[in-house]
Structures are given as structure tokens and as C-alpha cells.
Amino acid sequence: MQILEARGVSRYFGGIKALEDVTFRIPRGxxxxxxxxxxxxxxxxxxxxxxxxxxxxxxxxxxxxxxxTMQPHEICRLGIARTFQNIRLFKSMFVLENVVVAQHxxxxxxxxxxxxxxxxxxxxxxxxxxxxxxxxxxxxxxxHAHSPSQSLSYGSQKRLxxxxxxATEPELLLLDEPTAGMNPSETEDIMxxxxxxxxxxxxxxLIEHDMxxxxxxxxxxxVLDHGVKISEGRPDEVCKDPQVxxxxxxxxxxx
Ligand SMILES: Nc1ncnc2c1ncn2[C@@H]1O[C@H](COP(=O)(O)OP(=O)(O)O)[C@@H](O)[C@H]1O
Ligand SMILES: [Mg+2]
Numbered sequence: 001m002q003i004l005e006a007r008g009v010s011r012y013f014g015g016i017k018a019l020e021d022v023t024f025r026i027p028r029g030x031x032x033x034x035x036x037x038x039x040x041x042x043x044x045x046x047x048x049x050x051x052x053x054x055x056x057x058x059x060x061x062x063x064x065x066x067x068x069t070m071q072p073h074e075i076c077r078l079g080i081a082r083t084f085q086n087i088r089l090f091k092s093m094f095v096l097e098n099v100v101v102a103q104h105x106x107x108x109x110x111x112x113x114x115x116x117x118x119x120x121x122x123x124x125x126x127x128x129x130x131x132x133x134x135x136x137x138x139x140x141x142x143x144h145a146h147s148p149s150q151s152l153s154y155g156s157q158k159r160l161x162x163x164x165x166x167a168t169e170p171e172l173l174l175l176d177e178p179t180a181g182m183n184p185s186e187t188e189d190i191m192x193x194x195x196x197x198x199x200x201x202x203x204x205x206l207i208e209h210d211m212x213x214x215x216x217x218x219x220x221x222x223v224l225d226h227g228v229k230i231s232e233g234r235p236d237e238v239c240k241d242p243q244v245x246x247x248x249x250x251x252x253x254x255x
Contacts, residue, residue, distance in 0.1 A: 002061075003028040003172055003203045004049065004080075009058035011044050011227075018044040020227045021058070026172075026220075031194065031204045033214045036224035037247075042207045045224070046174050049205075050082050051075045062172070081170035083161045083178060091150040095141060095160055098149050099132040102167035132167060139163040139193060155186035162193060172203045179210050191217055215239065223247075 004026040011019040019041045026032050034042050047053035049060055051072040059068045067075050090098055136145050139159045144152055149160060158178055165173055175194070179187040191213050198204055208214050214221065214235070221238040223231040225247040231238050238244055 001028050002026060003063060004205075005061040006045070006049065007059045007061065009045070009048055009055045009060065011041070011048055011053060012056045017227045019048065019055070019224075022224070022227075022229050023058075024222050024229065024232060026203060026205060028171075028203050029198070029201060030219040031198055031206060031217055032220045032222060033206045033208050033218040034222050034224060035208065035214055039226075040224040041227040042224055043176060044227075046082060046176055046205075046207065049174065050080055076168055076170075079169070079171035080174065081165035081168045081172070082174035082176065083158075083165050084176055089149050089157060089160060089164070091148075093149055094145075095136060095147055095149055095152070096129070096132055096145045098160060099135055099163050099167045100128055102164040103128050103132055103135075103169075135163050135166050138196070139166070140189070155182055155189065158182070158186075158190065159193065162190075162197075166197070166202075170202060172205070173197060174205045176207045177209065178206070179208065179213060187213060 002025045006022055006024050009019055009022045010017070022041075022045065034045060036042055044053060048055045051067065051070050051074070055068060059066055061067065062075070062078055062080060065078070067078065070078075090101065093101070133142075133145060136142055139162055141152075141156060141159055141163060144156060149157065152160060162173075162175065162178065178194070179190050182190065187210055194204060194206070194217055206214075206218070218235050221232065221235055222229060223238060223241075223244050230247055231241045231244045233241070
């Protein structure tokens, strides 16, 4: 069963073809990596999948539903979450607050409930706090729940971003370069976290430069070059593809 399908997605910025006729399907429960050189169109593709950018041509389907023209918040409510290439936390907030705020996108009560502090509102608030603490623990940040977000190390801030995305209870999680700027041990930790997220049944699409992580963590890989999909398949297939080696890897990948 496919959770996501991109069908002939193109995105032009003036004369630049950031994406050209990109088609792929993501099976539920898998980890798929999108790889390719800088400027290949990876982030633009993510933006098209979650409604931040609209494709110039083509369509995106989530669980069989055409989401191409939907707004980002509607797509988030359907169950797709993402993290950004650059950290976008509320840095002045505490770690717990950051996750609580993210979870509110899913809470089912109105502004009136919060104004009048109804029982439903108070119950919801309590369960949101509990759930947020669970997510924080899951992301390995329990020691930092009550710390200011800006006091966290770079690696922990990245994990907090993932925790925030998880708080929206996604079925599909998009991670844009989650290990960028990390040292090898932080990268290893993130890989463990990604695997743990997959074991919850959440489907993951990853933009990633660390080839060791890509080759070890991915079930499937999609390779972009100059906005075009030049290869896709299992890691062992993709790293032997002559077109990939020529365009991107330069030499055969050892992993
Ligand atoms: N908002 C934009 N306006 C103009 N050009 C853009 C915009 N976003 C991306 N591009 C261009 O589209 C191409 C793909 O960029 P991007 O998706 O960021 O690549 P990647 O994430 O693979 O490095 C690049 O040539 C980039 O300069
Ligand atoms: Mg990018």
C-alpha cells in the first residue's frame, strides 16, 4: 500500500527547472532517502509534498487523496509533518513548551474552551503535557524537558525539532538533512531515533548527505540530479547504477 505518490511533479522558478516530471511512490512503513547534489531539487520536492510550494505541473497524493492544492496546515492535519534544513525552533521557549505548542495543532477544542477554562480544556491540556513529555523522552531529551531550548546542543536541538514534528502525530515524517552539521556520534544517535520512529509504524522520507546513514537506514532511495529523477531502488541497486555514480557519487559507495 502506497502512502504517498508524486505524479509528474515539476516546479519552475522563472527559467530554473527546480523539478522536472518527478514521479515516485512511497510504500507505507518504509524509510526512503532522497539524495542528489546541492541544487538538485530535494528541498523543493519536500516543499511540494507538504504544500509550501505548489507544483507548476503534476500532482501529489497522500493515502490516495489528491493534496496538490491543499494548504500546509490542512496537509499537516491529514498526517504529514516535516523538519527544516535549518533549525526553526521557538528558541525562547522551554523544551516542553516547544513540543506542547506543536501538539496543539492536533488538539480538538476551540478558543472558547480555553477562554472559559472548561473541563474539556483542562483535561486536554493535561493530556497534552503528558503526551509531550512522552515524546520528549522518546526523542532522548527527558533530562532537558524544563531547559530553555536555546541551551541545548546543536544535536539536541535537531532532536527537539523531530520531537515537535512527532507531536503532530504524523503518519508520514519528512526530515530535511537531519544530521547536517553533526559529529559522527550525534549522527549515529539520529539514525537510532529514525529507526525507532519507523518501528512506531511511521513512514519516513529523508533528505540526507551522509551516505553511510543513507545506505544503512534506507529501504529505498530516490536520486535527483538537476531536478530530474535519475535513479531509484534499494540501496544496493542505486549505488551500482552507472548514472548515479557518474552524476553524483563519483565512485562506488562503500558501506
Ligand atoms: N524560492 C526559490 N526561488 C528561486 N529559485 C529557487 C527557489 N527555491 C529553490 N530554487 C532553485 O531551485 C533549485 C533547487 O533547489 P533546492 O530544492 O533547494 O535544492 P537542494 O535542496 O537539492 O539543494 C536550485 O537551483 C535553487 O536555486
Ligand atoms: Mg536542500
